[in-house]
């Protein structure tokens with residue numbers, strides 16, 4: 053089957069029900085997407101599928117054939133760049149394990165709604181867990197990225 057990962061075509065000839073997370077990390081070497089729980093509970097493995105956040109640990113690779121898969125390595129949309137700038141400015145990251153999931157989720161949120169209310173931003177970001185407790189900085193990062201997007 054043909055996959056489109058970060059704008060590049062990739063031929064995949066393995067098991068169709070292999071989780072996308074392992075195709076990305078092990079087959080394609082895109083290790084920026086992390087494994088946290090394996091059961092769609094933590095959000096560490098979030099990638100964008102046709103712009104929507106999706107948990108790669110429970111997504112069979114066959115389900116995303118022909119769709120646009122974007123990982124943290126290929127995140128270069130306007131919202132994605134604003135989020136990465138905000139994350140750097142505010143030094144959001146602690147250990148980093150959850151952060152590609154945080155960044156992908158924030159990007160999807162701000163792509164859909166570039167100026168979310170604080171409650172909307174918090175509700176969107178509450179779906180990704182952080183063992184280091186960076187939640188306040190994550191929320192500040194989303195607010196700063198929204199400011200950057202406003203210009």
Ligand code: FES
Pocket residue numbers: 086087088089090091092093094095096097098107108109110
């Ligand atoms: S590793 Fe996929 S949601 Fe936790």
Ligand code: FES
Pocket residue numbers: 145146147148149150151181182183184185186
């Ligand atoms: S920064 Fe360590 S788990 Fe979130």
